[in-house]
Amino acid sequence: MTFSVKIFQNEFLAEGAGKVDAIVKVTSTGGPKLAPTADKAVVLVVDASGSMDHPRTKLLSARKGAATAVELLPDGTLFALVAGNHEARCVYPGPGQRLARADATTKSEAVALTSRLQAEGGTAISTWIDEVRRLVEPHTDAIRLAYLLTDGKNESETSEALDDALARATGVFQCDARGVGPEWSVRELKRISSALLGDAGRIAEPSEMEKDFLAFMNRAIGRTIADVRLRVWTPKGSAIELFSQVAPTIEDLTSKAAVMPPLSREYPTGAWGGQEARDYHLSVQVPPDDVGEEKLAARVTLVVGNDVVGQGDVKAIWTEEVELSTRINREVAHYTNQEELAEYVDKGFEALEEKDFDTATEKFQRVFELAQEAGRDDVIESLANVIDIDGDTVRIRPGWQPDDMNKLILGSERTVRVESEDPEGGPSVDEAAS
Amino acid sequence: VIDPTPLLCIACGTTAVPGDLYCEICGAPLVDPARAGSPCVACGEAASEIQDGYCRSCGRKQPAARDSLTGTDGNGEVAAVTDRGRRRRRNEDAFAISATPDGRVMAVVSDGVSSTTDSDLASQQAAEAAVVALRAAGDREPADALDDAYRAALEAASNLPDSSGSPPSCTFLALIATLYSVDLASMGDCRAFWLPEEGRPQTLTEDDSWAAAQVTAGRMTVAQAHADPKSHGITRWLGCDADPSWEPRRVQFTAPGPGRLVLCSDGLWNYTPDARDVARAAGVGSPTAIASRLVEYAKGRGGQDNITVVVVAIPCGTNADASKGPPT
Numbered sequence: 001m002t003f004s005v006k007i008f009q010n011e012f013l014a015e016g017a018g019k020v021d022a023i024v025k026v027t028s029t030g031g032p033k034l035a036p037t038a039d040k041a042v043v044l045v046v047d048a049s050g051s052m053d054h055p056r057t058k059l060l061s062a063r064k065g066a067a068t069a070v071e072l073l074p075d076g077t078l079f080a081l082v083a084g085n086h087e088a089r090c091v092y093p094g095p096g097q098r099l100a101r102a103d104a105t106t107k108s109e110a111v112a113l114t115s116r117l118q119a120e121g122g123t124a125i126s127t128w129i130d131e132v133r134r135l136v137e138p139h140t141d142a143i144r145l146a147y148l149l150t151d152g153k154n155e156s157e158t159s160e161a162l163d164d165a166l167a168r169a170t171g172v173f174q175c176d177a178r179g180v181g182p183e184w185s186v187r188e189l190k191r192i193s194s195a196l197l198g199d200a201g202r203i204a205e206p207s208e209m210e211k212d213f214l215a216f217m218n219r220a221i222g223r224t225i226a227d228v229r230l231r232v233w234t235p236k237g238s239a240i241e242l243f244s245q246v247a248p249t250i251e252d253l254t255s256k257a258a259v260m261p262p263l264s265r266e267y268p269t270g271a272w273g274g275q276e277a278r279d280y281h282l283s284v285q286v287p288p289d290d291v292g293e294e295k296l297a298a299r300v301t302l303v304v305g306n307d308v309v310g311q312g313d314v315k316a317i318w319t320e321e322v323e324l325s326t327r328i329n330r331e332v333a334h335y336t337n338q339e340e341l342a343e344y345v346d347k348g349f350e351a352l353e354e355k356d357f358d359t360a361t362e363k364f365q366r367v368f369e370l371a372q373e374a375g376r377d378d379v380i381e382s383l384a385n386v387i388d389i390d391g392d393t394v395r396i397r398p399g400w401q402p403d404d405m406n407k408l409i410l411g412s413e414r415t416v417r418v419e420s421e422d423p424e425g426g427p428s429v430d431e432a433a434s
Numbered sequence: 435v436i437d438p439t440p441l442l443c444i445a446c447g448t449t450a451v452p453g454d455l456y457c458e459i460c461g462a463p464l465v466d467p468a469r470a471g472s473p474c475v476a477c478g479e480a481a482s483e484i485q486d487g488y489c490r491s492c493g494r495k496q497p498a499a500r501d502s503l504t505g506t507d508g509n510g511e512v513a514a515v516t517d518r519g520r521r522r523r524r525n526e527d528a529f530a531i532s533a534t535p536d537g538r539v540m541a542v543v544s545d546g547v548s549s550t551t552d553s554d555l556a557s558q559q560a561a562e563a564a565v566v567a568l569r570a571a572g573d574r575e576p577a578d579a580l581d582d583a584y585r586a587a588l589e590a591a592s593n594l595p596d597s598s599g600s601p602p603s604c605t606f607l608a609l610i611a612t613l614y615s616v617d618l619a620s621m622g623d624c625r626a627f628w629l630p631e632e633g634r635p636q637t638l639t640e641d642d643s644w645a646a647a648q649v650t651a652g653r654m655t656v657a658q659a660h661a662d663p664k665s666h667g668i669t670r671w672l673g674c675d676a677d678p679s680w681e682p683r684r685v686q687f688t689a690p691g692p693g694r695l696v697l698c699s700d701g702l703w704n705y706t707p708d709a710r711d712v713a714r715a716a717g718v719g720s721p722t723a724i725a726s727r728l729v730e731y732a733k734g735r736g737g738q739d740n741i742t743v744v745v746v747a748i749p750c751g752t753n754a755d756a757s758k759g760p761p762t
Binding site for chain 2: 233234235237238262263286287289290291292293294295296297316317319320361
């Protein structure tokens, strides 16, 4: 597998300016077959709380989805099936057992046991996380991936209990989190997926559950390179103000940096497949230099294990040419707009939670404008469930549902990718005056 | 042959063509060999922390080879300095100088038109091609040799690919001097000044510029024309979009006595528009000393543009044939 790192930016700064924004596009090519063979551990965690019975299709679809996922496991994959309510129970290979290795026998045993998934009790997700950790922790060389499905809020324990479990699991395994039905909390789901380098998603109808299990398994099978990190060097006296994944979803990684003395920081990106494209937004404040001078504002290297597998340079060139320094790079503008969109959705939701309807209305009005600018019809459609737009008048719909908000939040964080030309191939920028 | 110091690529060690900005073999930015092993120009970080031409501590790009180049002949009759100045991000000026054993001194100055892409390549290749043609002309009449040089420079500049719709282009000023006899060909706005040891300094060339056209037409005074934002627009240049009917301006000058000839780009004469200003800033001394002093003068006044200065001692070629006396 090979990686490429490409930088998109306007490197020109006005005199005295020091903020440099760049989009880092990382792509992998070559496919999984060319990749080194690492063990893979996959754990499926299915909500088995009492609410999964209401309607019963949730539980039935979850059983079916889990069974389909198990059948899809390539032979040799380490796996387990966990049922979660106010406590976690390893359904297969069994309580206290270690991960099973997939073959015809173990898979059919596991599929048979999906019928043991019952709906009863409450929800304490920390116990689910701890159980996955217990199962995968011994397999330090494996790519460790989990899929966690819930239909409700984490109401059987304190918020701190979940945070503690997530802290213990960070760096041990990655976890995608899914909510089904109208009751789950998007904030909780995102806490899980953000901490564990996964993505958060909403399953609108129980009937869509099997498809989502399948999609997860396909992603999991494709992930062949573990522990890929982005290392960002910036010059002395500078500060990284933002380092965020912006495609396929917005995921702020700024606070996840591991400091690498003297001048670098490393951001985890988890495991990669052979045909992936992820984009990142780097915003760095560097000490301004004299007009005419050039500085390296950041050097971004992609690191696998101890090997550097890709590199891109972010530059800063100070100029008096206003035409140059005021240019806005297309990629930076594209993602800045979408980041702003997601931020306003979040602020609007926050205001709604605090029953501050004036602020919420104002924020959602801005969301509407940004979504129009960006051509995000999907966001406008979700927004219409929360606010009523009549010409210039915007008001919160009195009957808005939490699930409408879940859909809006997750939808606004899933970005549309911008097609870019190779930065090396484009026309070079030149000074304008004689 | 007088060429600028050969350059070594700090990344792969390849000898590079003088004036190149990047190594042809590995693509690393070239660094002046005088700077190899030097600490960071900005923060003083140790040379071991300079990587790919950038300081690994403060990030500053280290001076590229072409940011500052000097050239001189063996006996000090001609010296050249080109410098990025203080405000531009690259040096789009170029010079080439040479001297024959029988005492003919040749020099070319070219200024890349900065509204075009790759104008740094245009000036570089035009200057090199011109000096090659001047040398190849042997002892032919200076007028014919300069004609060859202009054609060669025009062809070199015109052959560069146009990657962005603003084709690479440059100005041109070439000199042949023997003893007191000076022949010049120019297109664009590089200038030649005569600074006699005794007597009144003179500007020998005319600019192909908007400002010069206004003054010639009597529409503006020199001061008014140069105060206009359009003053730097040139009306003739070398490049694939140049008018084929254009011919360089020719000057034949016989120096009345010993002195210094100064050829320069507008990066200098912006600060010394009159020949007397050049003379004051130049002071006295060897061509090398004067060339450096004039470049430092322009940088001291702001260094808004790239600066190139070539200084020729008149009479020149006296070592080659001492029997020839001054003109009478």
